[in-house]
Amino acid sequence: MRAVINGDAKITKSASTVHRELAEGGGVLLNLESGSYYSINPIGLLVWDLIADGCTFDELVSQLRFRVADPPVELDADIREFLGELEHRRLIEVGG
Amino acid sequence: MTARPDVVRHPAPLLEELWKLPAFFRRDFLVMWSYRLAFFVDWANLIAQVVIFSLVGRLVDPRLLPSFGGTSTSYVEFVVTGIAVASFLQIALGRVVNAIREEQLMGTLESLLVTPTSPLTIQLGSVMYDLAYVPLRTVLFLVAVSVLFGARLEAGGLIPVMVILLVFIPVVWGLGMVAAAAVLTFRRGAGALGFVVMVLMIGSNTYFPIDILPEWARSMAALNPISIAVEGTRAALLGGEGWGAVWPTIRLLLPMAGSSLLIGVGALRFALRRERRRGTLGLY
Structure with a gap:
């Protein structure tokens, strides 16, 4: 079972992950360790850009609420789930 | 959104x-078709090789050659069945290794590997065309030799030989992947592959009976996958054993193919x- 990501948890990209933005929107993440590829949608790419320099979960969500037009009420839960997926696939690291 | x-x-x-595999097949067929001269030169080389061995065969006393199914054989018959398997090995192995090398030299290896395609699909796709062409080429070669040089080969043994070669493919493919790994790691590792193939050939019954090898090499030759495939091919084509030659051969080849x-x-x-x-x- 995956651990719940707290509000002050520090989110950083994994050193072994590189990404490319796609012309048609969204992007592709490559885990250099496993050689596995993942596609992310435009919101996923925005999340990826926002954690470029590392930030806490709360900072990330407030940035998203500011940037996304008409953010849904369940944005926190969606982002938590998304980050959980990325962590599970070793694309990001969650500290604290 | x-x-x-x-x-x-x-x-x-x-x-x-799996849907990506026909794309690899189409690409390699079109590449082959654009180099038609190489295709014909390959066949000319094969025939020239048989001409040389048919002349050498005049120096060989047929009584020194093993018989198959109670039938004595000429050196040409003996050697062409060996050449058929040996050239099958050389071409298939070369293609598996070159599939990676050519991508490296053309600068397309990185692009191909950054597509969302599994490395195994890329490897399988790169040899798709050859998986179809090389067994066909081997059978056509045997038919051509039979017609041009009068080699007495049992027509009923051709399909069993194709089955033996199909089981031989994973053995070759595995060796090819080891060689491809060497090319990726050492850039020019294909030279080492050539040496290993040469050793395997010398320690087999491809060009001469293993009875003439030293005692210690004879027991190793019996475990050589090339010897096993060649022996099965000869039993089917020269000994007239047909399907009877298939099971004893693939029983020995299957564990080797898996490993x-x-x-x-x-x-x-x-x-x-x-x-x-x-x-x-992408370095080469």
Whole structure:
């Protein structure tokens, strides 16, 4: 079972992950360790850009609420789930 | 636009991976068709090789050659069945290794490997065309030799030989993947492959009966997958055993095929992971 990501948890990209933005929107993440590829949608790419320099979960969500037009009420839960997926696939690291 | 972020793993399911294989086949057929001279030169070389051996065969006393199914054979008959399997090995092995090398030299290896396609699909796709062409080429070669040089080959043995070669393919493919891993790691590792193939050929019954080898080499030759495939081919084509030659041969080849594939897949995965980590995948 995956651990719940707290509000002050520090989110950083994994050193072994590189990404490319796609012309048609969204992007592709490559885990250099496993050689596995993942596609992310435009919101996923925005999340990826926002954690470029590392930030806490709360900072990330407030940035998203500011940037996304008409953010849904369940944005926190969606982002938590998304980050959980990325962590599970070793694309990001969650500290604290 | 949804505000829900999403991540999807690639490559997608097995069926989607399998759909990519015909694209590799089409590409390699078109490449072969654009180099028609090389295609004809390959056949001319094969026939020239048989001409040389048919002349050498005049110096060989047929009584020194083993008989198959109670039938004595000429040296040409003996050697062409060996050449058929040996050239099958050389071409198939060369193609498996060159599939990676050519991508490296053309600068398309990195592009291909950054597509959402599994490395195994790329390897399988790269040899798809040859999997179809090389067994066909071997059978056509045997038919041509039979017509041009009067070699007495049992026509009923051709299909059983194709079955033996089909089981021989994973043995070759595994060796090819080890060699491809060597090419990725050492850039020019194909030279070492040539040496290993040469040793395997000398220690087999391809060009001469293994009885003339020293005692210690004879027992090793009996375990050589080339010897096993050649022996089965001769039993089917020269001894008239047909399907009777298939099971004893594939019973010995199957475990070798399994181990060869396992080692090959492991070696190639290790080499790809290492090169990706070092960022030197496209170096050659």
